[in-house]
Amino acid sequence: MEKVYSKKENCSGCSACYNACPTKAIHMEPDEEGFLYPVIDESQCVDCRKCVNICPLIYEGNYKQKSEPEFLVAKHKSEEVLMSSTSGGAFTALSNAILREGGVIYGVDYDEEFRVLHKRTETVEGRNRMRVSKYVQSNMGNIFQQIQKDLLDKRTVLFTGTPCQAAGLRAYTRYSLLTENLYICDLICHSIPSPLVWEDYKKLLEKEHGGKLTNIQFRSKVIDWSRENSNKTFLYKTSNSEEVHNDERFYKLFFGKKTIMRPSCSECQFTDIHRASDITIADYWGIEKYAPEWMDAKGVSVILVNNEKGAKLLEKCTEELKYEKRPKEESLTEQQRLSEPTKFPEDRGKFWDDYRKHGFEYIVEQLPK
Ligand SMILES: Cc1cc2nc3c(=O)[nH]c(=O)nc-3n(C[C@H](O)[C@H](O)[C@H](O)COP(=O)(O)OP(=O)(O)OC[C@H]3O[C@@H](n4cnc5c(N)ncnc54)[C@H](O)[C@@H]3O)c2cc1C
CATH class of the missing domain: 3.30.70.20 (Alpha-Beta Plaits)
Structure with a gap:
């Protein structure tokens, strides 16, 4: 082969x-x-x-379920959790339910160099590091093997990741008889940026400010949670000062032209309401129009309950999470990634040619001012 x-x-x-x-x-x-x-x-x-x-991209049906999800609006009851989360804090409530039962959480964290990777944790501290969307493709390593080991040890497991990663786990556990204690949670995902660009971007910030990066905050809520404002605030600190910097170039580069997204995102099989996961979490964009009483500048989540297991997990969250059913049409209108993949710009090839020929700093100089 x-x-x-x-x-x-x-x-x-x-x-x-x-x-x-x-x-x-x-x-x-x-x-x-x-x-x-x-x-x-x-x-x-x-x-x-x-x-x-x-392979979930080859397997017929891509491990997606035939049933349609229930759509909910949700918000964590704690202001502190909302401020530490990207959306409405659904991940904290779901993971707390598993931690309370002595379970294990798999989610996305950084290593000591702020490389983005999937990790395993059994602690609240470890889970807190997984909070906040990191807009870079995570390195999965041997995470599925670790999950299999936890399931063999009869541990309850919550996995969180992108829809393709969730389908990958479904694929890996396809023949397993041990999935009763496995909960799979995915995100609605617009597409996933390149780890190489992330590495070059971090180096540039360190070059511009001196020192090493000590803190990074994607989509901070310092202005508010709205799509427009949270996408303006990429915050970071370096080791040679306590000053918090904001870099508006980040979103122009990482979201703006979609040139740095993974090729498979342009043909994503998971931009669908039929999910491979048990439960899906995302931002409840447009909630201010549909149910203003739910609007909160600190963040609101949409939750798709994809099957009975997802419903069972959500039931364990009622002490922390407020939620209520909403019509699916609201999310279908606001979330393009529930119906079609990201379209790549025609000059994607030229972008990468320029990157190779002239380097990352040239690319940054070309960003719209
Ligand atoms: C690349 C990407 C694209 C997204 N696109 C959309 C979108 O188009 N529309 C939308 O409404 N929401 C999108 N989201 C989801 C949204 O940003 C929030 O992650 C989600 O609502 C959970 O927020 P929370 O407040 O419940 O949890 P938080 O406490 O903020 O937890 C974040 C969760 O995301 C996981 N995560 C973080 N970074 C990654 C990563 N790189 N890869 C995989 N999993 C990760 C963590 O493990 C954790 O479970 C995207 C997220 C990512 C990472």
Whole structure:
């Protein structure tokens, strides 16, 4: 076997194949845009085709459920939680329910160099580090194997991640008889930015200010939670001063032209109300129009309850979370990523040519002022 995928658009980098390979013949390697792809070592491959057979982008139906979700508006009751979360704090309520039962949380954190990766935690402190959307594709490592081990040890597990990562976990646990204690939560995801651009961006901030980055805050709520204002505030600090900086270039680069998103995002199979997860969380955009009484400048969540397991998990959150049913049409109107993938700009190829030829700083100089 040569490759797990036929073209880059057909690999989301979920790492299910890497985690599942029985002979460890697969490793994940970054391409020239910094996205991880599976590479097969021919000498170790026994041609069992497990990698291809479980791949969520190849598997018919992509592990999505046929049932339609229930749509809810939700908000955490604690102001402190709202201010520490990207949306309405749904993740904190869901993860607290699992932690209270002695369970384990898998979510996205940083390492000591602010590289973005999936981690495992059993503590509130570890979970708190997973709060806030990090707009960079996370490195999944051997997370699915760790989850499998927890399930074998009869632990309850909550996994959170993008829709393709959630489908990857569904794929990895396809033959497992142990999934009763596994809860899968995904996000509505507009598309996922390049880890290479993130690395170069961090280096630029350190060059401009001196010192090492000590603090990063994506989509801060210092103005408010609205799409417009939270997307203006990328906050960070470096080691040589206590000053908090705000960099408006971040959103122009990371969201603006969608040139730095993973190729598979342009053909995403998961921009659908039929989900691979048990429960889906996101921002309740437009809530001020549909139910102004729910509007809160500190953040409001939409929750899609995708099956009975999702409903069971949500029931455990009533002490912390206020929620109520809403018509699905509201979210279908506001959330494009429930119906179609992100469209890439026609000059994506030129962008990456310029990046390779002239470097990252040239790219930043070209951003609209
Ligand atoms: C790349 C990306 C794109 C998104 N696109 C949309 C969108 O189009 N529309 C929308 O309404 N919402 C989108 N979201 C979701 C939204 O930003 C919030 O993450 C979500 O509402 C949860 O907020 P919260 O207040 O409940 O949780 P928080 O406490 O803010 O927790 C954040 C959660 O996101 C997970 N997470 C953080 N970074 C990543 C990452 N890089 N990859 C995978 N999981 C991550 C954490 O594990 C945690 O579960 C996106 C999130 C990400 C990471």
